[in-house]
Amino acid sequence: MVVIPAHVLKEAEIDNEASILPVSGGDSNQSFQIRGEHNRYFLKWREDPPPRLFQKEARQLSMLGNAVGVNVPEIARYGDHYLLLSWIEGNAASWTEEKLGEMIADLHREKGEYFGFDEDNFIGTLPQYNAMTDRWIEFYGNYRLLPQMEEADKRGRLPKERGKKAHQLVEKLHKWLSEPAYPALLHGDLWAGNWLVGPDGSPYVIDPAVSYGDPAFDRAMMALFGGYSARTMGSYDAKVKRDEREEDILPLYQLYFLFAHLNMFGEMYGSSVDRILRRYVG
Template identity: 50%
Template sequence: MNPLIQQSLEAIGDTSSIQETTSISGGDINQAFYVRTKEEEYFVKTNKDVPEHFFRVEAKGLSFIRDTKAIRVPEVYYYGEPAGNEQVALVMEWLKGEPTGDTEERLGRGIANMHKTYGEKFGFEEDTFIGALPQPNRLVGDWTTYYHDYRLVPQFNIAAERGQLPLERKQRLKKLMERLPQWLTHEVKPSLLHGDLWGGNWMAGPNGEPCLIDPSVFYGDHAFELAFTEVFGGYSEAFYRAYQEEMPLSENYEDIKPLYQLYYLLAHLNLFGEAYAGSVDRILKRYVG
């Protein structure tokens, strides 16, 4: 592993020898390392057999979030673009700290202010990933159309290919997708979203400053992002209170929240199997009986 990391560091001008390389757990997709040279500390991710834009689009997403000046993200120093099945690396700033008493409040305000950065359309200009799954994108003028065509339909197709849609589940999911407009009736502006905001994708940096990592950015309903934060937890009451002080949720949020959570649960069904089937089925029964 060191030759790849050494080459990546040399590409950004750090030619000093590596003093320490420590594997970091927590991710399902990449290998991750803390790397220390004589000059600097780095966070390095590696992968192989991934599409050419796999790390590039992550770096692009971090750049979009950084440009909002709403919340901190790590600086990206280098990313590889594989020509085939070669192993490549993403080299970033090492951010490490301990949370303080106001870290989660600052997190809520930071994400809310990020969501106040609006695009002209919904979606994104480039395909991204949710975990290892491809996430097709386009820029479209209508949120319901985007959510149907570029979020639910791709996961439906993957689930069908992988045998995750027995007849009853398949029929209910089709019916729900056809009826989306009857539930998504609130006004939506295209907010910049992190796109994969589970509790493991934020961390405390220096001085307890909240930082976001591993984005899959696009422009969408800010309630879609908040709904996902409630699927697996990792966020405090202080976070939600601070968020809503800056960016109130619509009156129908509780009614549409499971509808938005469905996308991420379908993705987890496709990534990890039947452990997520019960959650998917409960949402489908709630909306289409």
């Protein structure tokens, strides 16, 4: 049984009379529903988080929530060891999937002044390095793929042939990728578990790994693990024009997420990494 330290409960201003119920909430943190007399909250807590983990997450949620048409949980409080959010109680409606596609399209219509981000953040439990650049393809190679490849090498998960092909692919990214029309605001980790249904059927996004870049980067993760429904993607397509070479682009972006999973969870993801490398560099 996980016990939240008293100092965290005090800092988060959680009433002594509140009930605290563990809930499922990912691999990185302990998650709880806090039931008070008048309100319910979602608490993420970690005993030994990386520096400013929850502060950065709160900032990124605020950024997403400031985008027109994008819903996120309300940020109640946060500190070095916790993030306290409003509790989102789901009530799916027949139009929820369409609204989800529209909301992600609205997110991708938010324009930034540069590619990348102004501070490092996290993808899952791993650091995600950032810079503010003028060129997206260069950013993707240098600040997404290469750091994951270096991490894989440290963990003994980049055998010689895999490493050789991965470096060849990074050098040839310009062969397959084009510079986006503008730096779009990206969620950064849009697998199907990172959105919730709100009380009126509206979708909410959570657990961001924000940057500005190619919207296809988000769509790559959306298609990777189970994917999103045809209804969701249809409503997305009504607002955002996708590249006609999408089928060739998405695996290149999925490679980043697969490398991250390789580093977090092990060689079970190695064959997927190798399959994409073979597709592009033989």
